[in-house]
Amino acid sequence: MLRFDGVSFYRGSEKIINDVSFEIDRGDFAALLGENGAGKSTLCRLCNGLLKPDSGRVTVCGNDTSSAKTSAIARNVGFLFQNPDRQLCQNTVRKEILFGLEHVLSDRAEMESRTEEMLEMFSLDGKRDPFGMSRGERQQVALASILACKPQLLILDEPTTGLDYRECVTIMGIISRLNAEGTTILMVSHDMEVVGDFAERALVLSGGRLVADAPVRRIMKDAQILDSASLLPAQIPALAMSLGDNFSDVFTVDDMAAQVESVCAKKERAPL
Amino acid sequence: MSGFLSYMNGDSILHRLNPLTKLLMSAALCASCFLTHRHSVVIGVIVFNLCMSYSAGGLKRSLAMSVSFIKLALLLFVLQVFFVREGNIILTLPLNIYITDKGALFSSLFSLRLVAATMPLAIMLSVTRMSDISNVLAQKLRIPYKYTFALTTAIRFIPIFSEEMAGIAEAQTARGVEFDTKNFFKKIRLLLPLCVPLLISSVRKIEGSAISAELRGFNLRTRECGYKTYRFGLRDAGALVLTAAIIAAAVLI
Incomplete structure (x- = not known):
């Protein structure tokens, strides 16, 4: 689905992405982690051809991004920017969703049907002006307009930044459902709780280099990697690490409850 | 630019x-x-x-x-x-x-x-x-600071708006809008709807800056004020x- 082969990218004389290689398969849910300035957003822009690599090769849905037009890649790759206002340009939510569809479809009935589907999925009022909505609602409109195009790969640049808990749950619920249906997800996030709850795999960038590519559970418990990328683990894995070896497999609240129960039961059974 | x-x-x-x-x-x-x-x-x-x-x-x-x-x-x-x-x-x-x-x-x-x-x-x-230009115009040419500040802020905002426009164009390209077309006229036609988000983000930024300046006593400033x-x-x-x-x-x- 997405493949980086020894990709480097320079801004001026500064090397922003340094010899990065990885592959994301269809249906994967990968999180891209790293401190500010690590190159996460640049890497995302390399994925859909907004930026072209200076060396190496990026292949997405079978297209080499160096030769394919970004607008053509956009038929298969959806990109949700951190700031939804840059994506919104129409005066109603319905028109906004239709705007993206008009570029990839020609069947009017299909456009109408997908727009209705998105309005229902996000519980949005099609007549509302997107610019009069809250930040979280605008983010949902931007996401709806991307999902209407049914992308095979969805790139999310900090999708939950600036959202309240309810909005965050709504957006991540929809993304998670899409992933279960087969959409590949690459998500940049600083929120380790969200990463821990939804992503299966984590790519960790530091200073433009890929320092780790492993399951999220392993990354969350690797203090060295987390430290190299200035990351803190989610609360439950952090607590589990501090409680020692008995809790090494604990990752979620449910795991923790089960393990605490098990440890308590063992203590009760143990002779005084 | x-x-x-x-x-x-x-x-x-x-x-x-x-x-x-x-x-x-x-x-x-x-x-x-x-x-x-x-x-x-x-x-x-x-x-x-x-x-x-x-x-x-x-x-x-x-x-x-x-x-x-x-x-x-x-x-x-x-x-x-x-x-x-x-x-x-x-x-x-x-x-x-x-x-x-x-x-x-x-x-x-x-x-x-x-x-x-x-x-x-x-x-x-x-x-x-920019701050030196607005200060010197107020101090030496006696132009009210409000106007000199407005002038320099307008100049200062040019690169910000330019970056914003580039960001908007990038976001729209990622949605499938053909900004990467070589047809100049098509590009111009596609650029027109982008004036809406640019205008809205500009107004928001300007309003934010105005409120921020107001909250820091902008209207209290006189010609004699100024550190340099x-x-x-x-x-x-x-x-x-x-x-x-x-x-x-x-x-x-």
Whole structure:
């Protein structure tokens, strides 16, 4: 689905992405982690051809991004920017969703049907002006307009930044459902709780280099990697690490409850 | 274009000149391009601009800026050269289109003037902090600070809006809008709807800045306020003499 082969990218004389290689398969849910300035957003822009690599090769849905037009890649790759206002340009939510569809479809009935589907999925009022909505609602409109195009790969640049808990749950619920249906997800996030709850795999960038590519559970418990990328683990894995070896497999609240129960039961059974 | 207007750190003579001297110099250099009818003088002004830029450590930036202006100047030259019908014909083309010697001279002078007259202000802005410009206009020229601040803020916002527009275009390309098309007219047609998000984000930014300034006592400021003072020195006198010489040369040569 997405493949980086020894990709480097320079801004001026500064090397922003340094010899990065990885592959994301269809249906994967990968999180891209790293401190500010690590190159996460640049890497995302390399994925859909907004930026072209200076060396190496990026292949997405079978297209080499160096030769394919970004607008053509956009038929298969959806990109949700951190700031939804840059994506919104129409005066109603319905028109906004239709705007993206008009570029990839020609069947009017299909456009109408997908727009209705998105309005229902996000519980949005099609007549509302997107610019009069809250930040979280605008983010949902931007996401709806991307999902209407049914992308095979969805790139999310900090999708939950600036959202309240309810909005965050709504957006991540929809993304998670899409992933279960087969959409590949690459998500940049600083929120380790969200990463821990939804992503299966984590790519960790530091200073433009890929320092780790492993399951999220392993990354969350690797203090060295987390430290190299200035990351803190989610609360439950952090607590589990501090409680020692008995809790090494604990990752979620449910795991923790089960393990605490098990440890308590063992203590009760143990002779005084 | 955004990089051309942003402040360039340095400690050159140009950096140390009084901001008002720099404003006068750039206005005078600009005026001298229109006072002369000789190509050599206008070319001289361009060379002088590049020398100033070199002394301030910004030659690379000025050359890049010149290339952008030259492209625009060439376009204007092509548009102008076919409309002047006076003079001796030096090139005849089909459909009764021809180029005259007067047309070629006028258009080339016009194009050179465009390059020479726009450079001084851009160079001056790149070696002067916006806050210094607004302060000196308020202190020395007694223009109300409210207006000088509005002027400098408008200039300061140009690169911000330019970046914002680039970001919006990028976001729309990622949605499948063909900004990467080579068809110029199609590109213009696609750009029009983007004016909406740009306008909205601009209004939001300006409103945010205005509220922020208000909350920090913007309206309480008087001409006497201001931390820095801007005295004229010997180097300012020298710069003004040089400017006067350039104007005299433009008029007399």
